[in-house]
Amino acid sequence: xxxxxxxxxxxxxxxxxxxxxxxxxxxxxxxxxxxxxxxxxxxxxxxxxxxxxxxxxxxxxxxxxxxxxxxxxxxxxxxxxxxxxxxxxxxxxxxxxxxxxxxxxxxxxxxxxxxxxxxxxxxxxxxxxxxxxxxxxxxxxxxxxxxxxxxxxxxxxxxxxxxxxxxxxxxxxxxxxxxxxxxxxxxxxxxxxxxxxxxxxxxxxxxxxxxxxxxxxxxxxxxxxxxxxxxxxxxxxxxxxxxxxxxxxxxxxxxxxxxxxxxxxxxxxxxxxxxxxxxxxxxxxxxxxxxxxxxxxxxxxxxxxxxxxxxxxxxxxxxxxxxxxxxxxxxxxxxxxxxxxxxxxxxxxxxxxxxxxxxxxxxxxxxxxxxxxxxxxxxxxxxxxxxxxxxxxxxxxxxxxxxxxxxxxxxxxxxxxxxxxxxxxxxxxxx
Amino acid sequence: xxxxxxxxxxxxxxxxxxxxxxxxxxxxxxxxxxxxxxxxxxxxxxxxxxxxxxxxxxxxxxxxxxxxxxxxxxxxxxxxxxxxxxxxxxxxxxxxxxxxxxxxxxxxxxxxxxxxxxxxxxxxxxxxxxxxxxxxxxxxxxxxxxxxxxxxxxxxxxxxxxxxxxxxxxxxxxxxxxxxxxxxxxxxxxxxxxxxxxxxxxxxxxxxxxxxxxxxxxxxxxxxxxxxxxxxxxxxxxxxxxxxxxxxxxxxxxxxxxxxxxxxxxxxxxxxxxxxxxxxxxxxxxxxxxxxxxxxxxxxxxxxxxxxxxxxxxxxxxxxxxxxxxxxxxxxxxxxxx
Numbered sequence: 001x002x003x004x005x006x007x008x009x010x011x012x013x014x015x016x017x018x019x020x021x022x023x024x025x026x027x028x029x030x031x032x033x034x035x036x037x038x039x040x041x042x043x044x045x046x047x048x049x050x051x052x053x054x055x056x057x058x059x060x061x062x063x064x065x066x067x068x069x070x071x072x073x074x075x076x077x078x079x080x081x082x083x084x085x086x087x088x089x090x091x092x093x094x095x096x097x098x099x100x101x102x103x104x105x106x107x108x109x110x111x112x113x114x115x116x117x118x119x120x121x122x123x124x125x126x127x128x129x130x131x132x133x134x135x136x137x138x139x140x141x142x143x144x145x146x147x148x149x150x151x152x153x154x155x156x157x158x159x160x161x162x163x164x165x166x167x168x169x170x171x172x173x174x175x176x177x178x179x180x181x182x183x184x185x186x187x188x189x190x191x192x193x194x195x196x197x198x199x200x201x202x203x204x205x206x207x208x209x210x211x212x213x214x215x216x217x218x219x220x221x222x223x224x225x226x227x228x229x230x231x232x233x234x235x236x237x238x239x240x241x242x243x244x245x246x247x248x249x250x251x252x253x254x255x256x257x258x259x260x261x262x263x264x265x266x267x268x269x270x271x272x273x274x275x276x277x278x279x280x281x282x283x284x285x286x287x288x289x290x291x292x293x294x295x296x297x298x299x300x301x302x303x304x305x306x307x308x309x310x311x312x313x314x315x316x317x318x319x320x321x322x323x324x325x326x327x328x329x330x331x332x333x334x335x336x337x338x339x340x341x342x343x344x345x346x347x348x349x350x351x352x353x354x355x356x357x358x359x360x361x362x363x364x365x366x367x368x369x370x371x372x373x374x375x376x377x378x379x380x381x382x383x384x385x386x387x388x389x390x391x392x393x394x395x396x397x398x399x400x401x402x403x404x405x406x407x408x409x410x411x412x413x414x415x416x417x418x419x420x421x422x423x424x425x426x427x428x429x430x431x
Numbered sequence: 432x433x434x435x436x437x438x439x440x441x442x443x444x445x446x447x448x449x450x451x452x453x454x455x456x457x458x459x460x461x462x463x464x465x466x467x468x469x470x471x472x473x474x475x476x477x478x479x480x481x482x483x484x485x486x487x488x489x490x491x492x493x494x495x496x497x498x499x500x501x502x503x504x505x506x507x508x509x510x511x512x513x514x515x516x517x518x519x520x521x522x523x524x525x526x527x528x529x530x531x532x533x534x535x536x537x538x539x540x541x542x543x544x545x546x547x548x549x550x551x552x553x554x555x556x557x558x559x560x561x562x563x564x565x566x567x568x569x570x571x572x573x574x575x576x577x578x579x580x581x582x583x584x585x586x587x588x589x590x591x592x593x594x595x596x597x598x599x600x601x602x603x604x605x606x607x608x609x610x611x612x613x614x615x616x617x618x619x620x621x622x623x624x625x626x627x628x629x630x631x632x633x634x635x636x637x638x639x640x641x642x643x644x645x646x647x648x649x650x651x652x653x654x655x656x657x658x659x660x661x662x663x664x665x666x667x668x669x670x671x672x673x674x675x676x677x678x679x680x681x682x683x684x685x686x687x688x689x690x691x692x693x694x695x696x697x698x699x700x701x702x703x704x705x706x707x708x709x710x711x712x713x714x715x716x717x718x719x720x721x722x723x724x725x726x727x728x729x730x731x732x733x734x735x736x737x738x739x740x741x742x743x744x745x746x747x748x749x750x751x752x753x754x755x756x757x758x759x760x761x762x763x764x765x766x767x768x769x
Contacts, residue, residue: 097483281519286519376520377511386511387478389471391746
């Protein structure tokens with residue numbers, strides 16, 4: 001009994017075998033995802049057919065595109081009886097106009113530099129390895145950027161920045177010697193007085209001692225993608241803090257603040273952006289005294305910022321609402337005051353929750369900047385129309401709009417990608 | 432005491448504002464630059480070229496005015512305005528004059544408080560159809576689908592014309608001219624209607640212009656011209672007579688080629704008065720003697736400006752038609768320089 005031969009029982013593991021070639025690699029992937037059953041296979045074939053049709057038209061059209069011609073009719077001559085081809089010469093000839101509008105060509109480095117500085121400014125938020133010193137860039141770019149774009153005396157941004165310093169010192173001084181509320185009023189007041197009254201004298205005084213400046217460029221000359229990006233970034237940068245304040249105001253216990261914030265948010269959200277732009281362009285011209293030179297781009301920036309901040313406020317309020325009450329109570333239990341609690345506990349979590357919504361608002365805002373072409377500003381869409389008005393290029397449609405769409409896609413796609421990256425980076429959950 | 436200071440400041444501000452309004456000519460001289468409202472692009476009439484320099488038939492009027500006043504045809508800030516923003520831009524003082532394919536109508540002149548200083552192009556609404564439709568007159572278009580730009584006088588003219596003639600049509604509303612072209616070429620509508628000048632420009636840009644015909648009927652009057660604000664007649668005079676100088680120069684045979692020769696003095700007293708070699712017409716306008724000569728020097732006389740921008744030798748290829756001199760059977764007629 002004991003010497004039963006158990007040799008049919010395997011005593012060692014078989015070596016692992018390769019999975020059947022049909023189930024792994026490309027073939028496996030295709031079988032699993034594209035042809036798992038009859039219905040899916042049919043759908044796959046139909047989809048492949050349409051993709052082929054699209055590419056068969058698009059690829060030769062683009063690769064056969066004509067880059068060197070001075071007019072649409074010349075393009076057509078070159079193409080002759082050959083297959084349809086894109087007249088990309090229009091992009092070649094008008095590229096800089098689509099990018100910078102009427103901005104003086106010897107000063108293209110200024111918007112470029114401003115754009116690079118902007119990346120330096122947001123790098124501490126996006127990347128871990130960046131030195132904390134980069135926050136200096138974040139603090140200076142809001143002053144240097146506009147100066148680079150519009151030019152003028154170097155002392156204007158310096159004195160503008162000094163306004164914040166003045167406000168801060170007054171606040172500190174009053175807060176130390178008298179009470180906090182008074183400091184909260186007097187600090188900003190001092191800064192406003194500085195900006196409105198004193199800064200003009202200081203900056204012109206400094207300019208007469210050390211004349212340092214760039215050739216001024218009128219807002220009128222801003223155009224193309226530079227205008228879209230300038231409007232978009234100003235809107236994004238200003239609407240974010242404004243949105244936070246509005247969201248907090250809406251949740252505040254103070255009746256007046258709450259009513260004001262709710263009223264503002266609901267009013268702005270109840271009105272289409274294009275209406276606000278018409279108010280900026282048309283109505284304000286009637287309200288302001290004749291001859292007042294209130295820069296049109298500034299007006300549009302203000303309107304876009306107000307519009308975006310109302311949406312931003314609601315997105316952030318969503319983030320605040322998603323936060324468990326325990327977090328608020330924990331902050332209270334630690335003895336933190338309102339601002340400390342917001343800064344250290346509530347906001348970091350609420351903002352993280354709202355990142356997708358915030359970035360959606362940013363992308364929407366950036367795309368909405370094309371609406372300014374309706375009020376006569378030459379953004380990329382406006383420039384497409386201006387280019388089409390040259391008798392050489394009348395009738396070019398796909399190439400120009402396609403190019404604009406492509407550039408917009410690049411901007412929006414990279415924004416959406418960085419938002420996903422940021423979300424992953426800030427991920428603190430356990431899943 | 433404080434109140435008085437405040438009221439005083441207010442009064443001065445008010446006076447300053449009125450003063451700023453009073454003399455557009457003085458403003459332009461002080462600024463050293465003319466703010467000219469143009470459209471956001473119409474082929475042949477206004478568009479920036481590859482170097483970002485504005486070119487076109489309407490643009491030439493702005494440049495002539497700038498040259499007459501400031502002796503510099505490039506001292507013009509061109510401000511693009513849309514059909515919706517143009518009148519506000521002028522009324523609010525954002526631009527000194529509008530020169531942007533704007534039709535002179537009663538309500539614009541009277542109700543909107545503007546002053547049309549003349550006509551630089553007599554246009555009218557026309558129709559274009561594909562040749563294969565075999566239509567030779569607008570009267571045969573009963574029941575056709577028509578691509579029509581919304582919010583324009585074209586839309587109203589079309590409705591009027593079809594009602595008067597007891598015909599019906601099926602409108603396809605579109606927003607811009609470029610969109611209209613695409614729709615028309617895609618066959619979304621049988622008929623494309625807009626101003627005859629734009630029709631010609633559009634047809635010229637087609638791949639096969641021969642496949643489309645412009646019907647002979649012109650169903651509306653569209654006198655296009657520069658306009659200024661009501662209530663500043665001195666300024667209106669400057670713009671009006673600059674335009675007239677270009678028209679009169681063609682009639683009198685003054686061209687950019689023979690201008691310097693003519694400036695030396697001629698036997699024709701009217702030419703001498705126009706070019707400022709005799710008389711004091713410039714002084715009466717608040718300008719110097721050779722204001723008109725400078726305006727003509729920019730792009731030549733009216734006929735030359737026409738030929739360079741929209742004439743038969745350009746892709747747009749418009750015939751003079753109504754825009755010929757009155758001596759050639761057209762409507763271009765400048766009051767005498769006397």
